[in-house]
Amino acid sequence: MTRKEFLKISGGLGALGFMPGSLRSELTARQIGMTESQPKVTIRSVEPFLMPDNTALFVRVTSSEGVSGWGEANRKQARIVLGMIHQLGGRIKGKSVWDTEYLWNYMYFKEVDAGQNGFLGGAIAGIDNALWDLKGKLLKQPVYSLLGGPYQDRVRVYASYGRGTNRPKSAVEMAGIAAAFVEKGYRAIKVRMQIRQLNKDPNPDPSPEVIREVRKAVGDDVTLFFDANNGYSPFRAIQVGKELYEKYNIASFEEPVAEHNYRGLAQVAEALEVPVTAGEHEFNRWQFRDLILQGKVDMINPDVFKSGGITEAMKIATLASAFDIPVMCHNTRPTLSTAAALHFSMSIHNAAEFQEYGGEMRETGLQKYFRENLDYKDGFITVPRRPGLGLEPDEAQIEKDKIN
Ligand SMILES: [Mg+2]
Numbered sequence: 001m002t003r004k005e006f007l008k009i010s011g012g013l014g015a016l017g018f019m020p021g022s023l024r025s026e027l028t029a030r031q032i033g034m035t036e037s038q039p040k041v042t043i044r045s046v047e048p049f050l051m052p053d054n055t056a057l058f059v060r061v062t063s064s065e066g067v068s069g070w071g072e073a074n075r076k077q078a079r080i081v082l083g084m085i086h087q088l089g090g091r092i093k094g095k096s097v098w099d100t101e102y103l104w105n106y107m108y109f110k111e112v113d114a115g116q117n118g119f120l121g122g123a124i125a126g127i128d129n130a131l132w133d134l135k136g137k138l139l140k141q142p143v144y145s146l147l148g149g150p151y152q153d154r155v156r157v158y159a160s161y162g163r164g165t166n167r168p169k170s171a172v173e174m175a176g177i178a179a180a181f182v183e184k185g186y187r188a189i190k191v192r193m194q195i196r197q198l199n200k201d202p203n204p205d206p207s208p209e210v211i212r213e214v215r216k217a218v219g220d221d222v223t224l225f226f227d228a229n230n231g232y233s234p235f236r237a238i239q240v241g242k243e244l245y246e247k248y249n250i251a252s253f254e255e256p257v258a259e260h261n262y263r264g265l266a267q268v269a270e271a272l273e274v275p276v277t278a279g280e281h282e283f284n285r286w287q288f289r290d291l292i293l294q295g296k297v298d299m300i301n302p303d304v305f306k307s308g309g310i311t312e313a314m315k316i317a318t319l320a321s322a323f324d325i326p327v328m329c330h331n332t333r334p335t336l337s338t339a340a341a342l343h344f345s346m347s348i349h350n351a352a353e354f355q356e357y358g359g360e361m362r363e364t365g366l367q368k369y370f371r372e373n374l375d376y377k378d379g380f381i382t383v384p385r386r387p388g389l390g391l392e393p394d395e396a397q398i399e400k401d402k403i404n
Contacts, residue, residue, distance in 0.1 A: 041065055041097050041138065046089025046127055050404040054078045055364045056333060058398060059085060059126035061134055063097050069134025070393050072336035073126025074306045077119050082404055084114065084123035092127070097138070100131050104311040108284070121283035121308045128309025129340045129389070136388030142343065143389055147314065149347030154382040157357035158188035158225065160332070163210065165194050171209045175217035185378035188223035188354045189214070190254070195231025197258050202231070207240055208247075215248040223354065225277075227254035234264035238271045245274040252277045252299060252328075265295035275299050280330040283307045285315045292323055299352060303330040305337040310344050317348040328352035334359035335366045338374055338381070339389040346383060357381065369398050 042064045049058040057073045073081050088107045095103060107124050114120045136143045144150045159181040163169050169177075174191065181189050191214055193207055211226060218224070226244055228237065237256035244250045252275050257264040259281035269276040275298035282288050283306060291297060300320050304313045317327050327350055329341040338358060345351040359376060367373045371392040375382045384390025 042094050043092050043097055046085065046092065046130075048073065048082045048085040048126065048404060049398050049402040050075075050078055050082055051366065051369070051398070052401060052403055056335070056337075056366050057081060057085075057126060058336060058369075058393070059130045060393075060395075061097070061127060061130040063134060063138070065138070067134065067137055068395075069097075069130040069132070069137060069388060070336055070391070071126045071129025071131070071133060071309065071340065071389075072305045072333060074119065074122025074303075075333075076122065079404075081119045081123045081126075084111070084119055085126055087111065088123055088127055097131060097134055100128060100135070100311050103131065104128055104308065108308070116287065117281075117283055121312070122306050124312075125305045125307065125309035128311050129304065129336065132310050132340070132343075133336075133388035140387045142383070142385050142387060143310070143340075144343045144346045144383065147310070147343065147347035149343075150383075151349055151351065152346055154380045155342050155345055155351075156187070156354050156379060157376070157381050158190055158223070158354040159184075159186040160190040160192065160356050160358065162192035162194045163206070165196075168194075168206070171206070171213040174210050175213035178214045179217040182218050182222060186222075187379045188225065188251075189218065190225035190227055190252075190356065192227040192229055193231060194229045196229050197231070200231055200258075201233055201236045205240065208243060211244050211248045211250065220249070223251045224248065225252040225254060226250040228256050230255045230258050232256050234261070234267045237264075237268045241268065241272045241274055241276075245272065250274055254278065254301070255280070262290060262294035265291075265297065269296040269298060277301055277328065279303075280306070284312055285319055288316045288319055292320065292325060297325070299326050299328055301328045301330040301356070303332075303337075304340045304344050305333065306330075310340055313344050314348070317344075317350060321348070321350040324350070326350050326352040329355045331356045332358040333366070334364060335370055335373070336389060336391060336393075339383075339391050342374070342381060342383045343389060369394055369401075 044064050045062045047060045054075050057075045057078050059071045060068050062068045132143045178189050241253045254277040256268045277299040278297045279300035279302045282291050302316050329345050331341040345355050
């Protein structure tokens with residue numbers, strides 16, 4: 001049988017790639033049982049909502065059916081991200097709400113000259129997460145079901161808190177906060193030193209004293225993560241990581257060196273026994289590829305409101321799974337961002353034991369914009385089984401309070 005004869009009689013999906021576009025869509029629709037009378041659900045509008053004090057940048061995508069999905073975009077450089085959301089919204093208006101994979105690549109490659117880092121990934125994330133919420137609402141399914149999950153019914157979370165930069169908290173204050181987290185049922189805590197590059201290699205170094213007091217306050221059974229927030233040179237990071245692991249049993253050393261220094265990161269990861277984590281400054285699959293291959297990290301922590309949203313995060317997780325690298329979501333916001341992170345982490349088989357929860361970090365006042373909130377109890381968050389991301393926004397209140 002010739003190739004042409006085969007194509008004539010097969011009519012199978014395998015042959016569709018050779019057919020003209022119009023015939024292809026007609027055949028595909030027929031073969032999967034759709035009728036042509038079913039309306040196409042398209043994107044009617046994409047609207048950003050910047051909340052007071054830049055505490056959140058929400059995105060509403062409304063479909064031609066009138067149903068809306070809500071997502072959260074990166075609030076850093078909020079006005080620039082907001083402008084990019086308008087730009088991307090104009091590009092995808094009228095396109096199908098179901099095509100999240102195509103739309104992600106369409107948005108990214110149309111605007112890639114904006115740069116791979118930062119605000120482009122953050123803007124796409126807001127729209128992408130809203131589209132997943134929308135698809136779930138239209139299909140009456142939670143997002144984790146659409147992603148092929150869940151691997152777990154509830155997610156174990158860790159409390160994350162920082163030392164502060166204007167008036168850094170003392171070791172005793174940091175220990176007091178850690179003890180309060182343990183009282184609330186947390187079994188894992190992350191201490192963020194917020195040293196950063198402008199204050200690199202501080203002398204005297206506050207980290208050993210802070211971690212000593214925190215370990216004393218929480219006892220030996222609590223998992224303790226340590227985040228230097230990019231504050232060390234490689235040689236100093238190796239000294240600090242060795243000391244904190246051997247004396248206080250830290251379970252992860254996050255961002256030991258500057259985010260662009262993959263060579264230094266690899267030096268640290270190879271020198272230390274404690275797992276080295278990074279990923280909150282990577283914004284797409286290609287950057288995570290370099291982080292893994294060049295930075296040689298042991299664990300990654302992508303953020304679903306920074307690195308392109310759920311669609312891209314799933315690719316990043318698959319990439320990491322090929323290296324047996326666990327994924328521990330970075331997540332500093334308590335509402336839609338947390339919901340997106342939880343649906344994502346429930347749907348991947350290489351989720352780390354603990355995921356970050358930003359709800360305890362500080363009072364953002366964002367919970368009041370939702371009729372129901374995420375249920376934290378005894379170290380776990382139970383993810384809503386409601387359609388979409390499972391949070392119901394108070395749209396009137398968000399529209400009233402927005403500052404854009
Ligand atoms: Mg961090």
